[in-house]
Amino acid sequence: MKYLSLAIYLLKRLLKMLLTVLLVTSVIFFLVRLMPSNPIDRYVEDQMVQYGITYAEAQNRAAALFSMDLDKPVFEQYWEYIGKVFQLDFGNSLLSPGVPVMDIIAARLPWTLFTVGIGLILSFVVGIVIGAVMAFKRDRWYEPLVTGFASFLSAIPDFLIAICLLLLFGVVRWNGENPLLPIGMMRGTYSMQVTPGWNIEFIADVLRHGMIPILTYMLSQVGVWVLLMKTCTTSCLNTDYVTMAKIRGLSSGKVLFSYIGRNALLPVTTEFFMRLGFIVGGALIIEQLFVYQGIGLELLRATNGRDYPMMQGIFLMMSIAIVLCNFLAEVLYVALDPRIKTGGAGKDGK
Amino acid sequence: MENKTAYVTLSQSSRAKKMLHRIWFAISHDKAGFAGFCLLAAIIIMSVAAPVAFPLDTESDPTQILSAPSAEHILGTDHLGRDIFAQIANGGGELLLFAALAAVIGIVLGVTLGAFSAITGGKLDGLLLFLADVWLSIPRIPLLVVLSAFFSLTSVKLAVVLGILSWAGLYRTIRAEVLSLKERDFIEAAFMQNMTKAHIVFKEITPNLMGFIAVNFSLLMRSSIYSQVGLVFLGILPLEQNWGVMINQAWTQGVIYNAKSILFILAPTVMICLLIISLVWVGKALEDVCSPSLRK
Numbered sequence: 001m002k003y004l005s006l007a008i009y010l011l012k013r014l015l016k017m018l019l020t021v022l023l024v025t026s027v028i029f030f031l032v033r034l035m036p037s038n039p040i041d042r043y044v045e046d047q048m049v050q051y052g053i054t055y056a057e058a059q060n061r062a063a064a065l066f067s068m069d070l071d072k073p074v075f076e077q078y079w080e081y082i083g084k085v086f087q088l089d090f091g092n093s094l095l096s097p098g099v100p101v102m103d104i105i106a107a108r109l110p111w112t113l114f115t116v117g118i119g120l121i122l123s124f125v126v127g128i129v130i131g132a133v134m135a136f137k138r139d140r141w142y143e144p145l146v147t148g149f150a151s152f153l154s155a156i157p158d159f160l161i162a163i164c165l166l167l168l169f170g171v172v173r174w175n176g177e178n179p180l181l182p183i184g185m186m187r188g189t190y191s192m193q194v195t196p197g198w199n200i201e202f203i204a205d206v207l208r209h210g211m212i213p214i215l216t217y218m219l220s221q222v223g224v225w226v227l228l229m230k231t232c233t234t235s236c237l238n239t240d241y242v243t244m245a246k247i248r249g250l251s252s253g254k255v256l257f258s259y260i261g262r263n264a265l266l267p268v269t270t271e272f273f274m275r276l277g278f279i280v281g282g283a284l285i286i287e288q289l290f291v292y293q294g295i296g297l298e299l300l301r302a303t304n305g306r307d308y309p310m311m312q313g314i315f316l317m318m319s320i321a322i323v324l325c326n327f328l329a330e331v332l333y334v335a336l337d338p339r340i341k342t343g344g345a346g347k348d349g350k
Numbered sequence: 351m352e353n354k355t356a357y358v359t360l361s362q363s364s365r366a367k368k369m370l371h372r373i374w375f376a377i378s379h380d381k382a383g384f385a386g387f388c389l390l391a392a393i394i395i396m397s398v399a400a401p402v403a404f405p406l407d408t409e410s411d412p413t414q415i416l417s418a419p420s421a422e423h424i425l426g427t428d429h430l431g432r433d434i435f436a437q438i439a440n441g442g443g444e445l446l447l448f449a450a451l452a453a454v455i456g457i458v459l460g461v462t463l464g465a466f467s468a469i470t471g472g473k474l475d476g477l478l479l480f481l482a483d484v485w486l487s488i489p490r491i492p493l494l495v496v497l498s499a500f501f502s503l504t505s506v507k508l509a510v511v512l513g514i515l516s517w518a519g520l521y522r523t524i525r526a527e528v529l530s531l532k533e534r535d536f537i538e539a540a541f542m543q544n545m546t547k548a549h550i551v552f553k554e555i556t557p558n559l560m561g562f563i564a565v566n567f568s569l570l571m572r573s574s575i576y577s578q579v580g581l582v583f584l585g586i587l588p589l590e591q592n593w594g595v596m597i598n599q600a601w602t603q604g605v606i607y608n609a610k611s612i613l614f615i616l617a618p619t620v621m622i623c624l625l626i627i628s629l630v631w632v633g634k635a636l637e638d639v640c641s642p643s644l645r646k
Binding site: 016020021023024027028031032034035036037148151152155156157159160163164166167170171172278280281284285288289296299300303311314315318319322323326 | 382480483484486487488489491492495496497499500572575576579580583584597601606607612615616619622623626627629630634
């Protein structure tokens with residue numbers, strides 16, 4: 001009986017997720033098609049400006065290149081697209097003709113996941129430790145300083161942090177000579193002279209190039225975790241069950257981990273998974289700033305060139321990531337909190 | 351009937367007065383709140399006075415390109431030889447004004463939809479909640495990048511778009527808040543007096559959400575500043591002169607390769623940080639006022 005209701009709940013959730021993704025895809029599809037100008041015009045413009053060829057010739061070239069028929073009614077295109085999406089076929093990119101959208105995404109996504117993911121995990125670990133410590137040291141003089149700095153970091157836009165880091169490391173000459181890091185190291189994903197692959201040189205180079213973006217993501221997120229963890233731990237400290245555990249004479253380690261830690265981590269973990277969903281789509285401006293070849297930069301390029309399938313594909317990936325991680329957060333919350341029992345009914349936010 | 355209206359207006363006016371009093375109390379008793387308030391006031395005064403006191407250089411001066419700070423130009427000059435300090439003084443007002451406009455639109459939408467949805471319940475509520483879920487699964491900045499292709503966005507249009515886009519997040523929080531308010535006696539009393547839903551939402555519920563609204567106002571202003579400056583930085587919006595545009599110009603002019611002119615990019619960055627931190631501190635002071643656990 002219990003498993004049946006759980007299965008029904010999961011099925012309902014799954015259907016809702018599918019519907020959400022479908023709706024987002026449809027909204028994006030029409031939004032993208034309604035954008036002024038279209039890929040062919042953009043291409044023709046480009047060719048005319050860059051190579052100085054005539055309008056007619058440029059249009060001939062465009063017609064030969066683009067296999068997509070954009071003159072068909074929009075709704076016909078829409079049904080065709082949705083049908084293909086269900087077969088996991090996202091079409092070919094228009095800007096790099098003949099290359100499937102998924103191949104480009106697969107090439108770009110790891111870079112974004114690498115930098116944003118590591119930044120998020122680092123900030124989570126550091127933030128939780130600092131937050132928990134600060135909750136215990138609320139009467140010390142440095143606590144307001146740390147908390148204030150954390151709220152400052154969490155409030156200012158991440159790209160401003162990136163600019164500050166860039167100035168700090170790459171521009172200012174501290175000892176009157178060279179800046180701390182060569183500025184070329186902060187642009188792009190890896191240097192031209194190294195060959196991609198699993199060799200030490202390449203990995204070191206990638207790490208060097210990723211360092212500043214990762215630091216940016218970490219600094220922009222760490223404040224949130226410090227504040228959240230501090231609030232959660234503080235509220236746990238004042239509860240009856242913690243007092244009771246102390247009275248019973250349990251060791252402070254046991255109180256810290258089993259009583260305070262588990263309860264304080266609950267909302268923090270949920271928030272972590274909610275944010276995890278946004279790591280795919282949240283790095284547009286910073287990737288542009290560091291010319292980091294991730295998915296955000298690809299989306300900007302696709303938007304400029306009106307690469308319809310590419311844009312749709314990237315948005316689809318982003319919304320799937322968000323929906324999936326929200327679901328994970330919900331499931332995890334239930335799994336971690338023994339007080340909540342999954343019932344089929346009454347869980348839809350009623 | 352007359353009695354009732356008299357009662358409502360009386361309670362309303364005293365509540366507003368109490369609120370103002372409490373806000374002032376919070377700001378003057380909370381150090382960070384006071385600092386934020388002063389900072390915000392200073393920025394506002396500066397942007398109001400700037401067009402008269404520090405007019406922008408309209409002409410470029412080729413002999414003074416990207417010069418270091420001097421007595422004449424205390425923050426140096428930009429790539430066209432114009433004074434940076436004048437741009438800093440003039441660049442904040444617009445950002446603040448349109449952030450406020452976006453926040454007002456967002457608050458009005460969020461409160462109206464959230465409160466009506468929670469009060470009405472039923473199918474409408476479920477539908478709106480689902481739509482908000484869908485809306486929140488579209489990442490914001492990428493969506494704005496796409497949207498900005500549609501119209502030649504001016505500041506006013508962008509503020510309106512930002513306000514409308516922020517409906518979903520606020521809708522969810524307001525709805526949750528109203529759901530708990532709905533159980534209180536005075537709402538039930540209002541229902542029993544057969545008052546209209548509009549009356550209940552705007553006269554009974556909204557005043558009780560004032561603290562919540564104040565906090566969210568500062569949050570919305572922050573996210574609006576983020577989006578405005580971010581889009582300008584991406585070079586998508588040709589806005590008028592403001593701090594974001596300065597950062598963008600400094601960036602595209604490559605001042606990061608020239609340590610002498612670093613103030614061109616650093617000054618607006620610091621100013622935006624100051625503006626945001628002042629908003630945070632004021633918002634936090636307001637939150638302390640309105641959070642029931644701390645009031646006593």
